Amino acid sequence: MIYRETGQFRTSYAADQAIFRLRQDRIGIALVLLFAWVGVPLLADDYLLRAILVPFLILAVGAIGLNLLLGYCGQISLGTGAFMAIGAYAAYNLALRLPGLPLLLDFLLAGLVAAAVGVLFGIPSLRIKGLYLAVATLAAQFFVDWMFARIGWFTNYTPSGSVTAPPLDLFGWLIDTPLEKYWLCLAFACLTAIVAKNLVRSRIGRSWMAIRDMDIAAEIIGIRPMTAKLSAFAVSSFVAGVAGVLWAFVHLGSWEPLAFSIDMSFRLLFMVIIGGMGSILGSFLGAAFITILPIFLNQAPALIGIELSTAMVSHLEFMIFGALIVLFLIVEPHGLARLWQIGKEKLRLWPFPY
Amino acid sequence: MAELGPFLEVLLGGLMSGVLYSLVALGFVLIFKASGVFNFAQGAMVLFAALALVRLDEWMPLPLALVLAMAIMVAVAFAIERLVLRPLVGQHGLILFMATIGVTFFLDGFGQTVWGSNVYQLELGIPSTPWFLLEGLFPGGILVSPVDVFATVIAGSLVLALSVFFHGTRIGRALRAVADDHQAAQSVGIPLNQIWLIVWSTAGIVALVAGMAWGSKLGVQFSLSLVALKALPVLILGGLTSIPGAIVGGLLVGAGEKLAELYLGPLVGGGIEYWFAYVLALAVLLVRPQGLFGERIIERV
Numbered sequence: 039m040i041y042r043e044t045g046q047f048r049t050s051y052a053a054d055q056a057i058f059r060l061r062q063d064r065i066g067i068a069l070v071l072l073f074a075w076v077g078v079p080l081l082a083d084d085y086l087l088r089a090i091l092v093p094f095l096i097l098a099v100g101a102i103g104l105n106l107l108l109g110y111c112g113q114i115s116l117g118t119g120a121f122m123a124i125g126a127y128a129a130y131n132l133a134l135r136l137p138g139l140p141l142l143l144d145f146l147l148a149g150l151v152a153a154a155v156g157v158l159f160g161i162p163s164l165r166i167k168g169l170y171l172a173v174a175t176l177a178a179q180f181f182v183d184w185m186f187a188r189i190g191w192f193t194n195y196t197p198s199g200s201v202t203a204p205p206l207d208l209f210g211w212l213i214d215t216p217l218e219k220y221w222l223c224l225a226f227a228c229l230t231a232i233v234a235k236n237l238v239r240s241r242i243g244r245s246w247m248a249i250r251d252m253d254i255a256a257e258i259i260g261i262r263p264m265t266a267k268l269s270a271f272a273v274s275s276f277v278a279g280v281a282g283v284l285w286a287f288v289h290l291g292s293w294e295p296l297a298f299s300i301d302m303s304f305r306l307l308f309m310v311i312i313g314g315m316g317s318i319l320g321s322f323l324g325a326a327f328i329t330i331l332p333i334f335l336n337q338a339p340a341l342i343g344i345e346l347s348t349a350m351v352s353h354l355e356f357m358i359f360g361a362l363i364v365l366f367l368i369v370e371p372h373g374l375a376r377l378w379q380i381g382k383e384k385l386r387l388w389p390f391p392y
Numbered sequence: 393m394a395e396l397g398p399f400l401e402v403l404l405g406g407l408m409s410g411v412l413y414s415l416v417a418l419g420f421v422l423i424f425k426a427s428g429v430f431n432f433a434q435g436a437m438v439l440f441a442a443l444a445l446v447r448l449d450e451w452m453p454l455p456l457a458l459v460l461a462m463a464i465m466v467a468v469a470f471a472i473e474r475l476v477l478r479p480l481v482g483q484h485g486l487i488l489f490m491a492t493i494g495v496t497f498f499l500d501g502f503g504q505t506v507w508g509s510n511v512y513q514l515e516l517g518i519p520s521t522p523w524f525l526l527e528g529l530f531p532g533g534i535l536v537s538p539v540d541v542f543a544t545v546i547a548g549s550l551v552l553a554l555s556v557f558f559h560g561t562r563i564g565r566a567l568r569a570v571a572d573d574h575q576a577a578q579s580v581g582i583p584l585n586q587i588w589l590i591v592w593s594t595a596g597i598v599a600l601v602a603g604m605a606w607g608s609k610l611g612v613q614f615s616l617s618l619v620a621l622k623a624l625p626v627l628i629l630g631g632l633t634s635i636p637g638a639i640v641g642g643l644l645v646g647a648g649e650k651l652a653e654l655y656l657g658p659l660v661g662g663g664i665e666y667w668f669a670y671v672l673a674l675a676v677l678l679v680r681p682q683g684l685f686g687e688r689i690i691e692r693v
Contacts, residue, residue, distance in 0.1 A: 114486055162674060166681045168486055169430040169632070173624050174677060177670035180621075184666045300621075304493070311490055349509055356501025363494030367487055368479045 041385045057235060074224055079217050087216040090329060095223040096284045098325035099230045101309040102318060103277030108307075109315035110238050111270035112250030113163050117175035118278050118306045120182035123298035125152040125279025126286035127192050133204045134194060141208050149279040155182075156275020163267050167253070179300050186295040202292035219288050226284060227322075230277055235318050237273065246270050247316075308359060312366050314373030323374040331358070402650050408540035410646020411547045412609070415602035416623035417630065417638040418551070419595040424632050425571040426591040428485060429477065432492040435620020436499035437596055441465050442603030442612045443507040446514050458600075465596030468499075473589050500617055509614065514607040543605035550601055551639060554594075558635075563590060571633075625673035631686020640684065645669045 041062050048054045058064045082091065104118045129148035132139055139147075159178040163171050186192050186199075193201050206213040206222070213222055237243050245266045248256035257263055286293050305328060313324020335355055339346045346354070370376055416438060423431040444464050448457035476491055558564040569577040570587050578584055606616055626645050630637025649668040657664050682688055 112486075114489075162677055166677050169489055170628060170677060170681065172430075172489065173628050173670070174674055176621065176624060177667065177674045180667040180670050184663055188663050304497075307490070307493070350505065353501040353505040353509065356497045357505065358501075360494045360496065360498025360501060363497065364476050364491050367483075367491045367494065368476075371483075371487060 041382070041388075043386070055239075057239075071228070075221075079220070082220075084216045087220045090333065092216070092219055092223050092289050093285075094325055094329045095220070095227045096281055096289055097306070097309065097329060098322045099223075099227055099284065100278055100281035100306050101313065101321035101325045102230050102234050103274045103281060104306045105310045105313075105315065105318070105321045106234060106238070106246075106277065107270050107274035108310055109317065109320075110243060110250060111246040111267065111274075113160075113267060113270060114168065114172045115175040115274070116172050116300070116303050116307065117159065117178035117182075119298045119300060119302035120175075120179040121152045121156055121275040121278040122282025122285060122302065123182050123186060123295065124155050124275075125149060125282030126293070126298065127186055127201075128152065128279070129283040129287065130201055130203065131192065131194075141206060145280055145283050148283050149276040152279025152282065153272040153276040156271045156278075157268050160268050160271030160275075163271065164264055176300075179303055183295055183299060198294070200292055200294040203287040203290075206287060213288075223284060223288060226280065230280070231318055231322070234277070238318070242266075242269060250316075308363060310373075311363055312373055314375030315371070317373070317375035319378065320373050320375030323378070327374065331355070398654070399651075402654050403647055404536060405540070406647035406650030407643050408537075408544055408646070409650070410643040411540075411544045411639075412602065412605050412642075413619075413623055413626045413645055414639045414642025415543075415547050415550070415598065415605060416619055417626040417642055418554070418635065419598040419602065420623060420627050421630075421633065421635055421638045422554075422595045422598065423591055426567050427477070427570075427588050428488075428574075429492065430485065430489045430632070431595065432489060432620070433472075433495040433499055434595065434599060434623065435617045436496040436503070437465070437468065437599035438603045438606065438619060439612075439614065439617040440468065440499050440503040440603075441596065441600035442514070442607040442616055443503050443512070445600065445604065446512040446607060446612045447507045449514070461600055462597055465600050466593040469592035469596045470589060473585070473592055477588065478585070496617075496620075500614070504614065511611045511613040512607075514604065514612050537609075539605075539609050543609070546601060546605060550598065551635070554598075554635065557594075563587075567591065622669055625669035628673040628683055629669075629676050631683030633687055634683070634685035637683060637685030645672065648672060 041060075043060050046059075046061055048059065053059070058067055078087075078091065100118060100122060103121075104115060107113050107115050125148045128151035129144050132144050132147055155178075159175060162174040166174065193199055206219075208222070211218075213219060238246070245256070245261045246269075248259070248261050249263060249266045249270075253263055256266070282298065286297070290297060309324035309328045310321065311324070312327055313322070314320025332355055335358065336351055339351070366373060372379075416434060419434040419437070420431055423429055423434075441461060441464075445457055445461040448460050451457070452460075472495060476495055477488075480488055480491055556564075558568060566577070566582045566587055567590070569580070569582055570584065574584065577587075602619075603612070603616065606619055610616070622645070623642075626638065626641040628641075629644060630639070630641030645668075649665045652664045652668045676683065
């Protein structure tokens, strides 16, 4: 009864093209943002911030990156982890070799490096598609894994191969408590979400969707497949690269190439599938789901009094992830975001659904 | 000519591990040909089959364990066909591919839950001391492992059996018909579901053989599942729909990566094996997207 659009007339083009056209939606998102910026810092303790919320926000950024490519442009990538690694190592090397580089500029440049590499590995997508492309992106994943593990220059010749991020100095403000890190990640997540949402509503986003739905038809109505596909790869890798920097600098602090292995790529893929392909909200929902599920699986058996070995828990995690992926693909290919959508539609008619 | 000895030895070793890649790739090709599904779970099936065999072997004689493991793989194939493929009939290839990634994770977890996750030794009764060939020609001769020879023989006979099956039997003809055109095959009375079940079971048995060969070489453990990732470039190289392509691709990748490691490895710090196959596949894709033996991809509007 509360969620009604009655009486809300859109009298200008600006109002008609707004992202949140309903007053209730606008109030809702404002409340969510207020809660995220002010409420969570008041309520959450350090453990919650450090172990759950920060990774969730960073992975949400990464999932948005993959979603732009997979959900909007229809190009599958199994190499998102590689692009995150490139972002992370680029930021590390830039900070190392250009002392005094402002942190944000460092992040930005690292994203651009990742975008450039993304375009490079996106070039095969002009000739091949679908499953073949999956293998091409796997090539990126393995090559990048190897490159950072074996070529010493990238890791500044540290004998163990693990590198440590410089202190996070944002215009003189040293970011080191979990709360400050949370705010930084939240800022990046909000910014990415807004930019991505507007990008997919723009000319370029629509050309991606045209390519996704049928590339030959898109070509015939005058969309250049090369521009569309490579720009999708560039933007997606840029976002993934920034997520990689955040993951390495803010979440991990010090890391080794294994941090961005193929497991990371699969995790992001699962987030996009479960959250919803072609939905920005879905990226957040998927990231939340995949971040919380392992923690829940670790805690739940103990709560009901069953003792499971850690190996068993990790096997169970594999099984549940696998089963969920299949289940979602069968029951709801558009993921959690679609469920949310259906809920809203129902709410509009409630309590008189006729 | 002092260089020739190590060269031949590495080449031979590479070719033999290539045979093992081919075995895994063969499972992919079978399923892709008959149902158009790119089965990412083939590696997980290899692991599952090998684990089943090795654990059953502890309880009973090897031949019995082999038969039981085959039955288990048929059951797995049946379950996948019923629970995953049938509800997804008619979906886009990419969706099916992602579903098989889900199956991969499930099988990896399930297999290790049921069968345990230690490293198991698979004893097939093959001598493990290496043979030395051509000792008269080269100092020290060429070192060949009997396990590799065994795997090569098995793979060879499997390919022979499969080609007889595909070309000489009624079911084989039906399989080829389904591969050509699902609808046309159905309209002449070929039951699609049954065919898919047969194909997945065959792939499961191929996975069992691959699991035996790999398992006796490396021990049965989780890393077997990763062998599948090596089989993907083999497929791309050979072409997704060609059984000879899978064999030739496997040999090329196997020999190529070992030789590259020998000659180029020292220049870049080693570990080329890790990505060589992928970069080779990528290069082939750019020049010849359908692979060496694949059918030309023709787009109709």
